[in-house]
Amino acid sequence: MVLSCKAGRKLEINHHITQIMSIGEGTDQVKEFLCSICSLKVNYDFFGTKPPFAKSILLMEDSYVMKDPFTSEIGIISLGSHCSLCTKSVCASQDCSIFYTKRFCMSCVNANLEEFPFEIQQEIKNRKLKGK
Numbered sequence: 001m002v003l004s005c006k007a008g009r010k011l012e013i014n015h016h017i018t019q020i021m022s023i024g025e026g027t028d029q030v031k032e033f034l035c036s037i038c039s040l041k042v043n044y045d046f047f048g049t050k051p052p053f054a055k056s057i058l059l060m061e062d063s064y065v066m067k068d069p070f071t072s073e074i075g076i077i078s079l080g081s082h083c084s085l086c087t088k089s090v091c092a093s094q095d096c097s098i099f100y101t102k103r104f105c106m107s108c109v110n111a112n113l114e115e116f117p118f119e120i121q122q123e124i125k126n127r128k129l130k131g132k
């Protein structure tokens with residue numbers, strides 16, 4: 001019983017990964033990024049580290065990327081990524097996530113605040129004060 005449960009979960013994860021991988025193949029389906037914290041919803045063009053439309057750019061993490069509509073040169077906007085702990089998608093806004101060697105959503109940061117270096121803890125505290 002336990003075994004079959006585990007197998008089922010593994011399959012689910014594999015399915016999830018295939019879905020992510022298939023993004024970026026030139027399909028017509030609308031690709032939508034949704035921030036799990038602020039519910040920001042944006043159509044994105046690419047997920048990964050090397051956007052095909054901006055070859056000189058290499059991102060530090062797998063990111064949801066859209067072409068920058070406001071510049072004539074090839075620019076990109078990084079919308080967000082997945083939290084490295086809970087894997088939820090979070091936008092790059094200061095209120096939703098921080099990047100400290102990896103992307104962390106604010107709920108994971110707050111839940112594990114003592115695991116982060118002092119500077120990060122201070123910054124989070126300062127942000128909270130400003131928000132009030």
Ligand SMILES: [Zn+2]
Pocket residue numbers: 035036037038039040090091092093095096
């Ligand atoms: Zn957000």
Ligand SMILES: [Zn+2]
Pocket residue numbers: 083084085086087088104105106107108109
């Ligand atoms: Zn998280």
